[in-house]
Amino acid sequence: MNLWDVKGVPHKGWECEGVIDVGDGTSSSDEIEYEQCEMCGNEKIRYVHIMKHANYFRELRVGCVCAERMSGDYENPRKAENALKNKLLRKKNFLKKPWKYNPLKGSYSKKYKGTYITLVKGRYDSWGIYCDKYRLWQVRGQKIKDFKAAEALAFELYELCYRRQETMAA
Ligand SMILES: [Zn+2]
Numbered sequence: 001m002n003l004w005d006v007k008g009v010p011h012k013g014w015e016c017e018g019v020i021d022v023g024d025g026t027s028s029s030d031e032i033e034y035e036q037c038e039m040c041g042n043e044k045i046r047y048v049h050i051m052k053h054a055n056y057f058r059e060l061r062v063g064c065v066c067a068e069r070m071s072g073d074y075e076n077p078r079k080a081e082n083a084l085k086n087k088l089l090r091k092k093n094f095l096k097k098p099w100k101y102n103p104l105k106g107s108y109s110k111k112y113k114g115t116y117i118t119l120v121k122g123r124y125d126s127w128g129i130y131c132d133k134y135r136l137w138q139v140r141g142q143k144i145k146d147f148k149a150a151e152a153l154a155f156e157l158y159e160l161c162y163r164r165q166e167t168m169a170a
Contacts, residue, residue, distance in 0.1 A: 001041050001131060002010060002039075002100075003038065003039045003040070003042050003060070004044075004107070008020075009011045009056065010053050010055050011069070011070070012070070012072055013052065013053060013054075013055075013071075013072075013086070014039070014051040014053045014067075014070035015052050015053070015059075015071065015114050015125050016049050016051055016067060016071055016076070016080065017050040017052050017059065018049075018100075019047055019048065019077075019080045019081055019084050020047070020048050020050070020084075020131055021046060021047055021050050021084055021085075021088060022034065022035055022045075022047075022068070022106075023046050023047055024088065024153070032046060034046055035048055035061055036106065037061075037062045037063040037066050038049075038060040038061050038062055039060055039062040039066040039070065039109055040062075040063075040065075041064075042065050043063040043065070045062075045063040045064075046154055047063070047064065047081045047084060047085070048061045048063075048065075048091060049061070049063065049067035049077055049080070049081075049106050051067060051070055051071070051170055053070075054082075059146065061087055061108050064077050064078060064081050067151060084135070087159070090153055090155075090159070091152075091155050094112060094154075094155045094158065095151065095155065097110050097112055098110065099119070099151075104147050105120070106120070106121050107120040107121070108147075109120060112158065113159050113162075114159075115130060115131065115132050116128070116130075117130065117132075117154050117157075117158060118130040118131075119147065119150045119151065119154060122137065124143070126138075126143035126145065127143075127144040127145070127146065127147065127149070127150035128144070128150075129144070129150055130150075131154065131157045131158050131159065131161055134157060136153060136157050139140075139153065147151060
């Protein structure tokens with residue numbers, strides 16, 4: 001199905017609500033569940049642009065090329081996608097650095113680009129993240145349930161605290 005052909009579906013005036021990577025969290029490209037562009041139907045997309053329009057009843061998940069046409073913006077969709085790709089490379093790099101296990105505390109630590117990050121196992125099997133002076137024990141009221149989740153959040157916390165300006169400039 002190609003929505004570009006359907007009369008009544010707006011072609012212009014869409015706004016981008018954000019870009020997501022459907023491959024985030026996978027370790028190889030075989031694992032990625034690519035999506036189909038909902039607008040043109042024929043792209044194997046990994047970076048999904050979420051598009052919204054006042055005269056359309058729901059959001060559409062589309063690829064970069066359609067996002068550009070729909071918004072009439074031939075600069076920012078590509079920029080947003082590149083920013084996301086760069087972030088994923090930084091995440092990969094962050095995760096590559098091994099943790100040091102401390103058997104006395106039962107915690108895992110590493111120094112990453114000058115910042116100390118520690119993952120601690122708390123009571124009730126939940127995890128906490130220490131990033132320099134910052135502490136994170138829950139996300140939207142939910143406990144951090146496993147090491148993998150804690151590790152991914154440690155990266156987010158590190159980015160929020162230390163890369164904010166660079167990220168915003170990118
Ligand atoms: Zn498309």
